[in-house]
Amino acid sequence: MTKMAIMGYGVVGSGVYDIVTKNADTITKKIGEELKVKYILDIRDFDSHPEKHLFVKDADIIANDSEVTLVAEAMGGATFAYEYTKKMLKAGKSVVTSNKELVSKKGTELFKLAEEMGVSYMFEASVGGGIPIIRPLVNCLAANHVQSIYGIMNGTTNYILTKMFKENQSFEEALSDAQKLGYAEKDPTADVEGFDTMRKISILTALSCNEELDDDKIPHEGITRITAEDVACAESMGASVKLIGYSKIDGKKVSARVCPMIIPNDCPLYSVEDVFNAILVTGDMVGDVMMYGRGAGKDATASAIVGDLMDVVRHKGKFDKNFSWSTAEKTVFFNPSEEENVFFVRCDKTKAEVEALFGTVWFVEGAQCAFVTEKMTEKAFEEKVDSLGGVLSKIRVYK
Amino acid sequence: MTKMAIMGYGVVGSGVYDIVTKNADTITKKIGEELKVKYILDIRDFDSHPEKHLFVKDADIIANDSEVTLVAEAMGGATFAYEYTKKMLKAGKSVVTSNKELVSKKGTELFKLAEEMGVSYMFEASVGGGIPIIRPLVNCLAANHVQSIYGIMNGTTNYILTKMFKENQSFEEALSDAQKLGYAEKDPTADVEGFDTMRKISILTALSCNEELDDDKIPHEGITRITAEDVACAESMGASVKLIGYSKIDGKKVSARVCPMIIPNDCPLYSVEDVFNAILVTGDMVGDVMMYGRGAGKDATASAIVGDLMDVVRHKGKFDKNFSWSTAEKTVFFNPSEEENVFFVRCDKTKAEVEALFGTVWFVEGAQCAFVTEKMTEKAFEEKVDSLGGVLSKIRVYK
Numbered sequence: 072m073t074k075m076a077i078m079g080y081g082v083v084g085s086g087v088y089d090i091v092t093k094n095a096d097t098i099t100k101k102i103g104e105e106l107k108v109k110y111i112l113d114i115r116d117f118d119s120h121p122e123k124h125l126f127v128k129d130a131d132i133i134a135n136d137s138e139v140t141l142v143a144e145a146m147g148g149a150t151f152a153y154e155y156t157k158k159m160l161k162a163g164k165s166v167v168t169s170n171k172e173l174v175s176k177k178g179t180e181l182f183k184l185a186e187e188m189g190v191s192y193m194f195e196a197s198v199g200g201g202i203p204i205i206r207p208l209v210n211c212l213a214a215n216h217v218q219s220i221y222g223i224m225n226g227t228t229n230y231i232l233t234k235m236f237k238e239n240q241s242f243e244e245a246l247s248d249a250q251k252l253g254y255a256e257k258d259p260t261a262d263v264e265g266f267d268t269m270r271k272i273s274i275l276t277a278l279s280c281n282e283e284l285d286d287d288k289i290p291h292e293g294i295t296r297i298t299a300e301d302v303a304c305a306e307s308m309g310a311s312v313k314l315i316g317y318s319k320i321d322g323k324k325v326s327a328r329v330c331p332m333i334i335p336n337d338c339p340l341y342s343v344e345d346v347f348n349a350i351l352v353t354g355d356m357v358g359d360v361m362m363y364g365r366g367a368g369k370d371a372t373a374s375a376i377v378g379d380l381m382d383v384v385r386h387k388g389k390f391d392k393n394f395s396w397s398t399a400e401k402t403v404f405f406n407p408s409e410e411e412n413v414f415f416v417r418c419d420k421t422k423a424e425v426e427a428l429f430g431t432v433w434f435v436e437g438a439q440c441a442f443v444t445e446k447m448t449e450k451a452f453e454e455k456v457d458s459l460g461g462v463l464s465k466i467r468v469y470k
Numbered sequence: 471m472t473k474m475a476i477m478g479y480g481v482v483g484s485g486v487y488d489i490v491t492k493n494a495d496t497i498t499k500k501i502g503e504e505l506k507v508k509y510i511l512d513i514r515d516f517d518s519h520p521e522k523h524l525f526v527k528d529a530d531i532i533a534n535d536s537e538v539t540l541v542a543e544a545m546g547g548a549t550f551a552y553e554y555t556k557k558m559l560k561a562g563k564s565v566v567t568s569n570k571e572l573v574s575k576k577g578t579e580l581f582k583l584a585e586e587m588g589v590s591y592m593f594e595a596s597v598g599g600g601i602p603i604i605r606p607l608v609n610c611l612a613a614n615h616v617q618s619i620y621g622i623m624n625g626t627t628n629y630i631l632t633k634m635f636k637e638n639q640s641f642e643e644a645l646s647d648a649q650k651l652g653y654a655e656k657d658p659t660a661d662v663e664g665f666d667t668m669r670k671i672s673i674l675t676a677l678s679c680n681e682e683l684d685d686d687k688i689p690h691e692g693i694t695r696i697t698a699e700d701v702a703c704a705e706s707m708g709a710s711v712k713l714i715g716y717s718k719i720d721g722k723k724v725s726a727r728v729c730p731m732i733i734p735n736d737c738p739l740y741s742v743e744d745v746f747n748a749i750l751v752t753g754d755m756v757g758d759v760m761m762y763g764r765g766a767g768k769d770a771t772a773s774a775i776v777g778d779l780m781d782v783v784r785h786k787g788k789f790d791k792n793f794s795w796s797t798a799e800k801t802v803f804f805n806p807s808e809e810e811n812v813f814f815v816r817c818d819k820t821k822a823e824v825e826a827l828f829g830t831v832w833f834v835e836g837a838q839c840a841f842v843t844e845k846m847t848e849k850a851f852e853e854k855v856d857s858l859g860g861v862l863s864k865i866r867v868y869k
Binding site: 094097100103201202203206210211212213214215216339342347354356357358359361363364368370371373374378380381382385392393 | 499502594600601602680738755757759762767772774779
């Protein structure tokens with residue numbers, strides 16, 4: 072029998088408890104032993120919980136109990152979760168997490184600590200909720216050089232953009248609907264400004280190039296400036312608008328970014344709607360591979376955590392270097408202004424004025440004046456846009 | 471250093487050799503040691519190959535060389551590949567394969583042998599080519615009861631159906647195009663009659679319910695009877711037609727089938743086109759998850775084999791029971807005639823005649839007389855169709 076603890080009994084933590092309890096038979100059969108929750112750490116009281124005796128408020132009780140070898144961290148944030156995760160790893164316990172902020176900010180340090188202590192630190196649930204992505208990337212695509220990753224990794228923004236696309240809602244209307252349905256927080260900043268997606272693309276990129284990324288150096292832009300007109304233009308181009316976290320990896324040169332993108336309908340990300348997420352990975356051997364599913368939610372996220380817990384038990388908590396990164400690779404993070412992209416622009420100028428500055432462009436039919444540029448550097452584009460003036464919106468285009 | 475052999479130097483086998491050679495640096499870094507091809511088994515001569523000294527025609531040379539601990543089998547078929555796989559496992563070597571026929575027909579026996587010998591027998595490449603599916607199913611979704619699997623798992627038929635859908639080609643025209651492009655064999659039976667898909671759904675189902683499936687008991691139907699009229703009807707319903715291998719798992723009751731299906735546009739399988747494959751798995755906790763990518767081809771399939779080879783090296787060839795099944799579970803394979811489905815029918819009868827027999831149905835607009843039934847058993851449907859007469863086509867509908 073493996074005895075475990077859950078840290079944080081919110082949506083995800085209670086989901087972990089539910090699965091470990093509800094699917095106990097299957098779990099036992101698959102890992103060859105029982106997986107039993109001995110403690111649940113939470114500062115709140117849960118006196119009406121059927122197993123209220125499991126709850127503790129002091130992390131040391133768990134850290135000092137040598138019977139507990141495995142901990143699921145579902146607290147979120149990078150303050151208490153950081154302290155408690157270190158405490159558990161130092162106490163020789165493996166930790167499994169869904170905490171994207173902690174993994175992206177403190178992954179390097181926590182992996183090193185886990186390796187020193189000879190335990191696991193696993194994080195399948197930190198990106199894409201229940202969608203298998205970390206393990207496919209690390210194991211199934213191991214023989215590949217990953218060339219690019221493009222992901223719709225935030226359900227809230229994808230729900231809003233879908234509503235704008237399908238029901239011609241404004242951003243404000245769609246956000247308000249999302250809040251009513253519980254898909255968006257009261258303060259939606261982390262989602263709509265792209266911070267959440269930034270953490271996730273940071274994790275996937277760091278794993279792919281085996282090098283820590285400084286999140287703060289990833290340019291990021293949210294969806295608050297996307298208008299109904301932009302969405303209508305995309306539609307008339309046979310495309311949709313999505314909030315994308317992407318990275319392009321060319322040998323040791325890497326660029327990463329979070330921004331809204333126009334996705335043409337021949338890209339499999341085009342039709343990913345509502346709260347669904349999808350991550351499109353291109354490897355030099357396998358070509359395009361996409362993983363799709365529910366990127367958030369209690370059961371889906373908890374499903375990924377419990378999958379990791381089971382894997383840790385099967386591998387006796389052994390540290391697996393492939394599920395980590397370091398600061399040793401000396402990857403060059405590309406100057407964002409030198410990165411090349413294709414751009415969509417909506418403006419109040421004439422076609423002649425546009426062509427005088429941009430040369431060959433593709434005008435969007437029916438729109439006042441909207442066009443798609445050829446591939447150019449971010450810097451060159453910004454200079455031309457400044458000269459043009461009267462720009463109503465500019466959105467990168469997936470190519 | 472791990473020394474390995476490749477059995478079969480056709481498309482996939484040569485792809486394995488290429489990746490192991492081309493991406494050697496990455497592979498060494500990830501697995502912590504060199505992976506070196508010592509032998510290639512093939513009955514043909516490869517005298518102009520730069521490493522022609524690697525080629526052998528006698529499997530015993532490999533079996534008797536204790537330096538070789540790992541073998542990639544890319545021979546295909548279930549005769550020689552079966553004998554040679556047994557020989558290698560008995561000699562204490564781990565084997566990795568892309569051979570869906572061998573795994574689906576002889577998996578139970580080969581897993582048992584691998585377990586007895588304390589070696590691995592891995593088969594990620596046997597389903598969906600380079601698409602991560604076996605490992606996500608076994609590891610990432612481990613905490614779930616898998617409830618259903620629906621897969622587009624044959625690139626040839628999907629290419630043909632896409633051409634029929636997008637370019638209004640007939641089945642014969644599209645098949646002929648596919649043959650010219652090398653997507654279809656001269657004798658396309660295994661693909662178009664659904665045998666290939668049958669092997670693959672058999673493997674995924676057996677893994678999910680931990681029980682051997684008798685392939686011959688999986689009802690299967692190909693796409694040769696699909697007409698341009700059927701495809702047009704699907705289109706006017708906002709749907710596409712796909713060759714699907716599916717299984718529905720309800721506790722110990724399992725039904726599996728291969729057949730063309732009408733896929734509505736709110737299902738993520740709808741937009742999977744050309745030679746791409748996708749597998750949609752529903753788990754009780756994670757909900758719908760889909761894996762998408764190239765289901766065949768040299769590099770994609772070899773990418774999955776090399777991923778498995780690397781995993782075997784990392785885990786020192788240890789047998790992992792979760793990547794296997796047995797005959798011990800006593801799963802009940804459902805009587806196919808009792809399975810419930812929704813059906814599309816095209817016929818030369820009147821609406822009144824249809825409604826008199828089927829009760830409430832949904833008529834397809836614009837079509838002569840085409841309708842979709844409510845959910846009913848296969849048996850009840852066949853009886854009604856027989857009574858109706860004049861049926862031009864009948865296709866199951868994804869629900």
